[in-house]
Amino acid sequence: MKVKFIILLFASVWLALIVRVFFLAVESNIYYSKLSIKNTIKHEKIAPVRGEIVDVKNRPIAINKLGFKIQLAPHLLTKKHKNEFEEEVALLTKLLPSLDRKKIVKNYRKKDSFYNHNFIDVVQFIPYEEMMPIYSILNLRENMKIVPAPKRYYPYKNIAAHMIGYVARANKKDIDKNPVLELIGYTGKTGIENYYNNYLQGIPGEREIKVNANNQEIEELYYKSPQEDTKLTLNMDIELQKYISALFLGKVGAFVVMKTDGSILAAGSFPNYDLNIFVSGMSYKMYNKLASSLDHPFTNKLTHGLYPPGSSIKPLLGLLYITTKLSDKWSVDCRSNLRIANRTFRCWKERGHHHTDIVKAIRESCDDYFYKGSLILGNQMMSEGLKRYGFGKKTGIDMPNEFIGVVPSRLWKLRKYNRSWNIGETANMSIGQGDFLVTPLQIARETALIATGKLITPHFAKYIGDEPYKIEYKDILTPLEKRKLPVIRKAMIQVCNSPHGTATQYLHSKVRIAGKTGTAQVIGIKQDIEKRRLEHELSYYNRSHAWFTSYGPTRKPQYIVTVMIEHGGHGGHAAGSIVSDIYNKLLELGYIKKR
Amino acid sequence: MGADRQLFTLVSILIGLSIILSYTLTTYTVLLFGVNEFHFVIRQSIFAFLGIGIIYTLSQLNPDKWLKPIGFTLFFGSLILMIAMPFLPETIVSEVGGAKRWIKIAGFSLAPVEFFKVGFVYFLAWSFSRKLGHHDGMGLKNEFKRFLPYAVIFIMAMFIIAFLQKDLGQVVVLGATLLFMLIFAGSSFRFFLTILGGIFSAVVVFILTAEHRILRIKSWWSIAQNSVLELLPDAIADKLRVPVEVEPYQIGNSLNAIHNGGFFGTGLANGTFKLGFLSEVHTDFVLAGLAEEFGFVGLLFVVVVFMWMLQRIFKVANRVEDTSLYLFSIGIGLTLAFSFLVNAYGISGITPIKGISVPFLSYGGSAMLGASFGVGMVLMASKKADMS
Numbered sequence: 001m002k003v004k005f006i007i008l009l010f011a012s013v014w015l016a017l018i019v020r021v022f023f024l025a026v027e028s029n030i031y032y033s034k035l036s037i038k039n040t041i042k043h044e045k046i047a048p049v050r051g052e053i054v055d056v057k058n059r060p061i062a063i064n065k066l067g068f069k070i071q072l073a074p075h076l077l078t079k080k081h082k083n084e085f086e087e088e089v090a091l092l093t094k095l096l097p098s099l100d101r102k103k104i105v106k107n108y109r110k111k112d113s114f115y116n117h118n119f120i121d122v123v124q125f126i127p128y129e130e131m132m133p134i135y136s137i138l139n140l141r142e143n144m145k146i147v148p149a150p151k152r153y154y155p156y157k158n159i160a161a162h163m164i165g166y167v168a169r170a171n172k173k174d175i176d177k178n179p180v181l182e183l184i185g186y187t188g189k190t191g192i193e194n195y196y197n198n199y200l201q202g203i204p205g206e207r208e209i210k211v212n213a214n215n216q217e218i219e220e221l222y223y224k225s226p227q228e229d230t231k232l233t234l235n236m237d238i239e240l241q242k243y244i245s246a247l248f249l250g251k252v253g254a255f256v257v258m259k260t261d262g263s264i265l266a267a268g269s270f271p272n273y274d275l276n277i278f279v280s281g282m283s284y285k286m287y288n289k290l291a292s293s294l295d296h297p298f299t300n301k302l303t304h305g306l307y308p309p310g311s312s313i314k315p316l317l318g319l320l321y322i323t324t325k326l327s328d329k330w331s332v333d334c335r336s337n338l339r340i341a342n343r344t345f346r347c348w349k350e351r352g353h354h355h356t357d358i359v360k361a362i363r364e365s366c367d368d369y370f371y372k373g374s375l376i377l378g379n380q381m382m383s384e385g386l387k388r389y390g391f392g393k394k395t396g397i398d399m400p401n402e403f404i405g406v407v408p409s410r411l412w413k414l415r416k417y418n419r420s421w422n423i424g425e426t427a428n429m430s431i432g433q434g435d436f437l438v439t440p441l442q443i444a445r446e447t448a449l450i451a452t453g454k455l456i457t458p459h460f461a462k463y464i465g466d467e468p469y470k471i472e473y474k475d476i477l478t479p480l481e482k483r484k485l486p487v488i489r490k491a492m493i494q495v496c497n498s499p500h501g502t503a504t505q506y507l508h509s510k511v512r513i514a515g516k517t518g519t520a521q522v523i524g525i526k527q528d529i530e531k532r533r534l535e536h537e538l539s540y541y542n543r544s545h546a547w548f549t550s551y552g553p554t555r556k557p558q559y560i561v562t563v564m565i566e567h568g569g570h571g572g573h574a575a576g577s578i579v580s581d582i583y584n585k586l587l588e589l590g591y592i593k594k595r
Numbered sequence: 596m597g598a599d600r601q602l603f604t605l606v607s608i609l610i611g612l613s614i615i616l617s618y619t620l621t622t623y624t625v626l627l628f629g630v631n632e633f634h635f636v637i638r639q640s641i642f643a644f645l646g647i648g649i650i651y652t653l654s655q656l657n658p659d660k661w662l663k664p665i666g667f668t669l670f671f672g673s674l675i676l677m678i679a680m681p682f683l684p685e686t687i688v689s690e691v692g693g694a695k696r697w698i699k700i701a702g703f704s705l706a707p708v709e710f711f712k713v714g715f716v717y718f719l720a721w722s723f724s725r726k727l728g729h730h731d732g733m734g735l736k737n738e739f740k741r742f743l744p745y746a747v748i749f750i751m752a753m754f755i756i757a758f759l760q761k762d763l764g765q766v767v768v769l770g771a772t773l774l775f776m777l778i779f780a781g782s783s784f785r786f787f788l789t790i791l792g793g794i795f796s797a798v799v800v801f802i803l804t805a806e807h808r809i810l811r812i813k814s815w816w817s818i819a820q821n822s823v824l825e826l827l828p829d830a831i832a833d834k835l836r837v838p839v840e841v842e843p844y845q846i847g848n849s850l851n852a853i854h855n856g857g858f859f860g861t862g863l864a865n866g867t868f869k870l871g872f873l874s875e876v877h878t879d880f881v882l883a884g885l886a887e888e889f890g891f892v893g894l895l896f897v898v899v900v901f902m903w904m905l906q907r908i909f910k911v912a913n914r915v916e917d918t919s920l921y922l923f924s925i926g927i928g929l930t931l932a933f934s935f936l937v938n939a940y941g942i943s944g945i946t947p948i949k950g951i952s953v954p955f956l957s958y959g960g961s962a963m964l965g966a967s968f969g970v971g972m973v974l975m976a977s978k979k980a981d982m983s
Contacts, residue, residue, distance in 0.1 A: 006775070006778065010932075013936060014898070014902065014936075016945070017898070017936070017939050017940065017943065017945070018895065018898060020943045020944075020945055021853060021886065021891060021894055021939075021943050022891055024850055024853045024854055024943060024944075025853050025854060025856055025857055025858060025886065025890060025891040025894075026857060026858050026891060075627060078627055078628055078629060079628065079629050080628075080629035114623075114624070114627055114871065114874070115871060115872065115874045117871065
């Protein structure tokens with residue numbers, strides 16, 4: 001039985017093979033007729049030219065430079081043709097001395113195989129001006145093809161680099177997701193270039209041509225031009241952006257300047273890099289240097305940098321306090337030292353703030369007020385409120401993969417660390433420390449919430465083609481919260497204007513602004529040690545992150561300015577001057593009319 | 596009794612055909628490298644004469660005296676070589692795409708795995724005949740117990756071949772041979788099916804765990820789907836259909852070549868797809884090249900000769916009295932059959948392509964000499980069989 005079964009199995013396997021080959025060879029004439037149509041009518045796709053990106057005043061931010069790529073015939077590396085190959089390469093390096101012989105040979109070897117019959121790209125881009133004088137020489141050579149090729153160019157180089165993003169050659173993963181890239185060849189990898197890629201790349205055109213046996217075109221049967229007038233207009237003012245970038249020289253951090261409706265006028269992350277380097281591909285050495293830098297130049301710190309918010313969280317948390325369990329009359333007696341669960345929690349002010357209510361607590365950034373308040377509210381109420389305000393969630397900005405940060409809670413800690421929550425963490429969270437993490441953009445959005453009472457969606461785009469970007473608000477505050485907002489605003493105005501405000505002494509803004517400073521600790525400093533350590537006594541990477549978030553003018557808020565400087569030390573001291581300069585520039589450029 | 600003449604003749608026919616193919620299918624390669632027109636023919640002829648020489652010489656020897664030493668030499672010799680290869684200097688071991696498969700000896704490159712196949716089959720036959728016997732209803736558990744040592748040896752060999760030499764096709768052939776030999780050695784059917792099921796699920800897991808393997812299966816299915824889906828009702832067929840993306844280069848060309856050949860073929864040397872479209876046309880794709888120039892008829896001829904050869908080998912197995920000779924002949928027949936099938940199924944688009952050469956037909960010395968050892972040893976054994 002067993003043997004018979006095996007013989008039967010064997011026979012059917014062989015029979016299947018014979019039947020299959022018979023079908024392939026004789027029966028399937030459909031395949032052949034299709035093949036012959038394929039041979040006479042050629043279907044070609046025409047790659048669209050990528051749309052340009054301009055700023056609010058129509059100044060070009062990302063454009064296409066006209067140029068050419070150089071291709072060589074395949075199979076030139078065999079013994080027989082080796083001389084021809086050397087001749088072509090020698091000619092190229094003679095006429096275009098900037099070319100690297102090694103790189104040409106490397107590019108060629110990578111693509112050359114016995115079974116590839118297409119010309120091989122050896123030089124990706126030669127600018128139009130360089131190619132013109134030698135075009136007639138190269139174009140005559142049988143082994144060479146000169147093909148027009150546009151290349152992305154960023155005239156402002158490193159200005160707003162993280163926001164604009166760059167295009168680079170599409171890899172296999174990109175093509176799997178977006179098959180058009182096989183034809184276009186390059187794709188937006190980061191920033192706005194990535195977020196709006198499918199729009200910017202356009203839609204390929206098509207044409208059908210009839211060819212003769214020698215593959216020469218006889219007539220055009222059909223033509224559809226590619227859709228390529230895909231312009232993107234941003235709210236960004238590149239001159240303002242340039243001005244602010246200069247203020248950040250030598251600093252590490254991020255900033256955003258946006259209207260109260262969420263339109264972003266300028267935003268940056270530092271240190272930055274020249275976008276054009278990425279378009280043609282950078283050397284390993286340079287990449288490694290950038291990638292291993294402790295200042296993380298590749299990270300877009302505005303949307304991907306996670307920092308403890310420090311005191312910059314206090315206005316919003318204050319709003320939560322006075323609209324839930326506490327009244328705006330509630331006050332504490334700050335003695336600087338508070339013992340919670342065998343740990344000492346200190347207020348930053350050594351002598352204490354003594355009698356402190358909500359306005360004073362924000363104005364002078366009293367930690368004691370927030371510690372005590374947090375013990376009354378409890379962690380759950382705090383984390384639920386902060387999440388409702390928009391922390392731990394996406395802001396909805398038109399940038400890829402923004403981070404959401406962390407709003408710690410009992411449940412979160414149990415899931416992540418499988419450990420129970422302790423009450424000290426609640427106190428820590430109330431001054432924006434501990435596991436509480438936010439992005440600078442979230443802080444800016446929350447400032448807008450206080451200034452306008454609405455939760456806005458930050459956005460770069462003004463027009464997508466001719467279509468205006470749809471501005472959206474979310475109305476998330478309760479009527480009580482809206483009623484109490486003026487209390488918080490008053491406190492924030494005092495931060496920047498009252499003699500006791502934490503920022504007043506550092507500001508020289510011609511516009512009357514409201515804001516909040518923050519100094520977020522990077523390392524845990526023991527609260528019990530006798531001597532308090534001053535920021536400048538710490539080594540650079542142990543210094544606190546400096547926050548300053550603001551809105552202005554105070555009478556009718558128009559702009560939000562948020563600045564975060566890594567290891568900048570005290571918020572007002574490190575960022576006050578930059579924020580003042582930004583408001584003065586907004587005034588100078590006419591964005592703010594009434595002070 | 597003498598050695599089986601029919602078997603000898605049939606193998607000689609296949610070897611003779613391989614010389615013709617090594618001439619007609621290498622046109623493009625010859626032009627591309629600018630080597631002598633007869634470069635490949637001369638080499639293949641040398642292999643052919645060596646192969647036939649080996650077969651003839653072995654067939655003259657006394658199996659009782661010679662089969663065991665030759666079998667074990669092949670097994671241990673090639674195993675040691677394969678283990679040593681990663682550590683040998685590059686001047687001796689040639690590396691292609693990270694896989695060290697060949698050892699250079701006197702101007703020729705030899706792949707030990709081809710000889711290992713024969714040695715492995717002999718080792719299994721020798722060992723099974725001593726240890727395995729009929730299952731006699733011993734239960735699945737006990738059968739697994741007695742199979743365990745072989746599984747360990749097989750997995751070791753598989754590790755060397757699959758990971759160090761990156762030669763998955765050979766593993767498939769060896770695994771299939773081992774599995775079927777188990778049956779002939781007296782294992783129960785239940786045991787056979789259990790192992791088959793185990794292997795099948797392992798393969799599925801192996802494929803599903805890597806994106807690129809899923810893609811490869813998809814690209815194969817995009818080619819194979821039409822002939823299968825036609826047979827199914829539309830509702831089911833639509834669910835199984837995947838879009839035909841870029842046609843996999845090799846399969847597409849191989850199918851076109853077979854189609855171009857038609858019933859009678861384009862005629863000797865008149866093929867089109869061998870001219871730089873079908874890669875490796877004189878080695879792994881030799882059947883596609885053959886089908887193009889000799890047509891369906893040509894391929895059918897080769898299949899008939901090959902099956903006849905297999906029939907003779909199995910007949911030898913059937914007629915010898917010694918269990919180890921019986922198992923050895925069956926094993927050799929199975930390796931030859933599986934090599935041919937894995938290759939032919941690949942080029943006709945029924946299964947995904949696995950790089951493996953066709954016994955006796957593909958250009959190349961190691962496969963030819965290895966297979967010659969196998970058939971030669973079967974011929975040696977045939978002297979103890981009554982073939983009338």
